[in-house]
Amino acid sequence: MVDRDSLQGLLAEHAELESQLGDPEVHADADRARKLGRRYAELTPIVKTIHQLDAARGDLEAARELAREDPSFAGEIDRLSERIPELESRLAEQLLPRDPYDSSDVVMEIKSGAGGEESALFAADLLQMYLRYVEQMGWKAVVLDATESDLGGYKDVTVSIKANGDGPDGVWARLKYEGGVHRVQRVPTTESQGRIHTSAAGVLIYPEPEEIEVEVDPNDVRIDVFRASGPGGQSVNTTDSAVRITHLPTGVVVSCQNEKSQIQNKARAMQVLQARLQAMAEEEAAAKASDTRRSQVRTVDRSERVRTYNFPENRISDHRVNYKAYNLDQVLAGDLSGVINALREADRTEKLAEQASPTADG
Known part of the structure; x- marks a missing residue:
């Protein structure tokens, strides 16, 4: 005590x-x-x-x-x-140690992976799932940038998610576990033989802290401007208001096209770039500090397969905490409370165990 x-x-x-x-x-x-x-x-x-x-x-x-x-x-x-x-x-x-970013808003990126058009369609399904969850939580989501596929899916999409109010738990406290590879098993709309395919999409999520510690050297970035595009890549304005910033040392690319002016898009894209670089730096430091220890609930390793969405069985499985439920239809409609609460509880249980055994890592 x-x-x-x-x-x-x-x-x-x-x-x-x-x-x-x-x-x-x-x-x-x-x-x-x-x-x-x-x-x-x-x-x-x-x-x-x-x-x-x-x-x-x-x-x-x-x-x-x-x-x-x-x-x-x-x-x-x-x-x-x-x-x-x-x-x-x-x-x-x-009194358990709190994640310093639990009250933070987040930026989420969803990218199609193996599976071509089916993966892009699944990325669109994930986006709608998160947007519905955001609505249920009373938060606000804004799509900052998106690249659509030919069939209306997303090759990649970036979303800013902000909480309303000043409570101790913000968006990061609940969505930080979503990063990783999300796998889908279903019959694609492009499949004529009715065969079940497996494809995947990646979710990248990082906190958007109020105070950014990472400074970006102007010489380390390339800034491109282009016309904002709508569905199917069609131009939605006649001016080069959209902005793409490439951070040359790391190869990180951030685009923003949904603000009203080029200046606003540039400022927003730079803010997202700083947040992402800070998250990368902190994750690298955390990885070096914990080479001999692996957390049950990971939030850093985005190459890890974290969840499977099985349509034929209406099943959702989270592989980190052996969570399984047969309500996939409800989950895709935005009811993520079950799986998120399971992840939060596993995280809390692990921290309590660590507190009870302070020399466990020694």
């Missing part, structure tokens, strides 16, 4: 945040107010549990004293003796 001094520090921080958020001058700076609000929302359930635990411990001590003269208080002692370990367990879970 965390020492009392640390808990007192969290209580003091929460009280200070509450005071700051009550100051009208703080809200004159929207970014600062949002940052403070997120931290306050993160600490509030922890503070509530600390107060409940303190109250239960005080009540137990009082009940024991009263029971010395009145045996009827024995039942209250039993109740509180069960309640306190429950609160201690909840607090331990709430």
Whole structure:
């Protein structure tokens, strides 16, 4: 259990945040107010549990004293003796190290892979699945760039997903597990013999932190402008407003064509490039630091097959946590809660095990 001094520090921080958020001058700076609000929302359930635990411990001590003269208080002692370990367990879970980007918005890229047109059509299905989930969560999604295939699928598509509000959990907290290879098994529309084919699409997802630490040298990028295109590649305007930025040292390419002007598209594309380069740098550092340890729920290895969508059996399987359900139709309609909750629970269980065995990596 965390020492009392640390808990007192969290209580003091929460009280200070509450005071700051009550100051009208703080809200004159929207970014600062949002940052403070997120931290306050993160600490509030922890503070509530600390107060409940303190109250239960005080009540137990009082009940024991009263029971010395009145045996009827024995039942209250039993109740509180069960309640306190429950609160201690909840607090331990709430105090688990948080992913620093859990409150962040994200950028998601979906790319067709092996399977040609069928893979591109599956990429379109994945996009619609995520857009429906975004709608159910009350978030906002904007397609930044897309390259369509001949049959209306997507060779690649980039989406910005943002949460509404300043809660402790943002988009990244729930969608960070989606990165990897998604495999589909079904009869393609292009298949005349009714045979089941297997194809795949890749999902790349990274947080869009508010503060970007990576600086991009202007000499390291090539910027191309072109006309924004609509379905089938048709031009939707007569000016070169779309922007493509190529980061020469890494080969990362980012395009944006959905803002209103070339300047806005360039700024947005640069923001996405910085976020992606930062994510790459952090993942490389994390990989080097954990060569001898492999997490059960991976969010970094995008070459890993993470999930299978089997249409004939209406089955979805996540291979990282052995999750299996026969509601693929509902999942494609946006009901991702089951598989995402399974991944979050596996992640939480692993962290609790690590906390209980601090020398496991040694």
